[in-house]
Amino acid sequence: MVVSGTVDEPVLGILDRVGHGVDLTDCGLYPPALQAAFAPLAEFIRRARLEPYRVPGPTTARARAGKSRKATAERGELKYVLVTISPDGELMVRFVMRSTEALARVRKHLPSLRSALPNLVVATVNVQPAHAAVLEGDREIVLTDSEALTMRLDGIPLRLRPQSFFQTNTEVAAGLYRQAREWVDDVGPAALWDLYCGVGGFALHCAAPGRSVTGIELSREAVAAASATADGLGLHDVRFEAGDARDVVGRLATEAPEMVIVNPPRRGIGAGLARALDESAVGHVLYSSCNATTLAADLSHMPRLRPVRGVLLDMFPQTQHYEVLLLLRRDV
Numbered sequence: 001m002v003v004s005g006t007v008d009e010p011v012l013g014i015l016d017r018v019g020h021g022v023d024l025t026d027c028g029l030y031p032p033a034l035q036a037a038f039a040p041l042a043e044f045i046r047r048a049r050l051e052p053y054r055v056p057g058p059t060t061a062r063a064r065a066g067k068s069r070k071a072t073a074e075r076g077e078l079k080y081v082l083v084t085i086s087p088d089g090e091l092m093v094r095f096v097m098r099s100t101e102a103l104a105r106v107r108k109h110l111p112s113l114r115s116a117l118p119n120l121v122v123a124t125v126n127v128q129p130a131h132a133a134v135l136e137g138d139r140e141i142v143l144t145d146s147e148a149l150t151m152r153l154d155g156i157p158l159r160l161r162p163q164s165f166f167q168t169n170t171e172v173a174a175g176l177y178r179q180a181r182e183w184v185d186d187v188g189p190a191a192l193w194d195l196y197c198g199v200g201g202f203a204l205h206c207a208a209p210g211r212s213v214t215g216i217e218l219s220r221e222a223v224a225a226a227s228a229t230a231d232g233l234g235l236h237d238v239r240f241e242a243g244d245a246r247d248v249v250g251r252l253a254t255e256a257p258e259m260v261i262v263n264p265p266r267r268g269i270g271a272g273l274a275r276a277l278d279e280s281a282v283g284h285v286l287y288s289s290c291n292a293t294t295l296a297a298d299l300s301h302m303p304r305l306r307p308v309r310g311v312l313l314d315m316f317p318q319t320q321h322y323e324v325l326l327l328l329r330r331d332v
């Protein structure tokens, strides 16, 4: 939620085209248990005197002439409140602030927030000093004993830490992983790679006796989280490596698994990895994409891998975005 309004009347939601806050706390997208957190969070903002950050407004003629700096000056501290609820009903709340100016007040009043929200297990302050449309900064200050939220999907306790990626819509994510598992089991590979694996959603869902699964992901934190889940479940044939998925190009030529899952960011996997998959001995690719444009571009570099099954998932309801899961099979 973008925080706007005033310290006494904070508005949680989005900014409209002209920068005015729009209250979205009654949006039907939110699960009721998440929605129930908004009023206590607004009360916390009032109590801890967390002044909402104000985007520099449209410049006045005086300001444009350099006669008044005030008209465009940034004010306030609190930019966003990022709220995640786990399927078990636990909350992670991250306050994205311009600086650490209000940190002591956040710490001081946190106990009152915790009594209002007993299901709050992870609370952090993220410092994002830049005036840019960037959701979070590099510095994360954890205020609770716990640093991770357990996202239990189909009995698999995925560990979500602040700054790690998690699919936006947990219920749809569970459906996505179930669909992937079904198609992977139909193919029945003995060796499977999960590229761009994050905290291991696909890899851990697709584990099976006699199947070796390797997840590769850039974020070391996510790899540590995925490995901890695999260890906790006693899945010894599922391992995770920190690295760039595009660097598997060389390995694909010498030790190609029977099947590869890719779930890249919006930019897609790119021509290099797409061509390497196309030219490898990989029999099936499962491509989960949140951007059909880059998916199409990637597919154009994989002419020997034909889409044989596809499903569209409404991962981002009430937006024009969607997730696509495609099963590609090598044309022989």
Ligand SMILES: C[S@@+](CC[C@H](N)C(=O)[O-])C[C@H]1O[C@@H](n2cnc3c(N)ncnc32)[C@H](O)[C@@H]1O
Binding pocket: 165, 166, 167, 195, 196, 197, 198, 199, 200, 201, 202, 216, 217, 218, 219, 222, 243, 244, 245, 246, 263, 264, 265, 266
């Ligand atoms: C769309 S998310 C998918 C995560 C995971 N598959 C899931 O279901 O939660 C993309 C992931 O790719 C990771 N990533 C981005 N660029 C990468 C790269 N070049 N190599 C490996 N991982 C990358 C990001 O850190 C992020 O976790």
